[in-house]
Amino acid sequence: MAIHGFGEIAEKLRRSTVLIYAGARGNGSGVIWSAHGAIITNAHVARASQIRVQLWDGREFDAALVSRDTRRDLAELRISAANLPAASPADSSLVRPGELAIAIGNPLGFVGALTTGVVHAVGPLRRLGSEPWVQADVRLAPGNSGGPLADVHGRVIGINTMVAGSLALAVPSNAVTNFLAADPIDAWLGVIVAPVRVPRPASRSKVFGLVLLEVEPDSPAANASLLPGDILLGTGEKSFASLDDLATALQGSGPRLLRLAFLRGNYERFRQVTVQLGAQRISRSAAAA
């Protein structure tokens, strides 16, 4: 497969890929996301208390962990450097099966190793929740985690994260964009929950629910009059089947409404409540003003 300028594309992508020293757990990879020092990798790579990053030119930096999302397996690191060769992200929603995929990383101690394949699918995988994955037949090995999966133009379409059978799974680049845009307070409901199995009336089956153990004062949940003991069943559109489903429902940024279905002291009476998310900072600043 001859692609015009492939060597240049690969070299540019290699320069945007970093080696992450993650202590005794072994090394991983990362992608320079901004010229000012933001580096994206997997949350499972960025677990050590001290993380060092090596650039393509051999320079090494101590990295600070800015944020980490274990559910989506993403972490943002920051190094004190400027004018870095940042990668160009692609819109991963436009990636189609059959497209060429390029992976770069540091597998098994080989720095900057490149492998190619094709995209097999983009979407969720059974047993891995409802989040989408870019699935490609590139060959990954330990050390590739956190590195870029790119399209034929060298634009990053995903972060290589795991291997499932013969396929490599990458977190889509759009998920990285959402991860970077998310503010923890935007996804704050203000509850502590425990999973329960709720009996269905007039049947022997049970449904999944999340019982509220605690509701923080002045939180979105408290403002919506949710109480300890209430059982969340789902959103207005979708029933919860796991704790992850609540986290997914809370994703987003800025002021927005979320409709929740719940039970209170009666398995037969379904109730609904609308929760205002992402407005806490606005109300606080308005109160201060």
Place this chain on the structure above:
Amino acid sequence: MKKGHIPQGYLGVGLQPVRLPETLRQSLQRPEKTAAIVLEVEPESPAHKAGIVIGDILLALAGHSVARLEDVHSQLHGEFIGKPLALKFVRGGASQEVNIVVGERPRGGE
């Protein structure tokens, strides 16, 4: 000892300690900061027959405050089997009370 074992009382609930909301604690004039929330109710158990559901927060059993799980167990002596005990709990933010007839813990069960 006719039965050959020590009978123990049982309610048929799965419980977890929980911190009470401060406003609720004050309105109940309750010194204890914790209670026990129901996460599971066994079918046809004494708790089920008394109408207890998941999410109910147990405050007191037989007049004794429930701050820890042990406070429930300590009221389930064999001598209470078959007798009604007053169970005070919170549902939907309001305090309620029911009588619950203590059952005998099935042998081999928990």
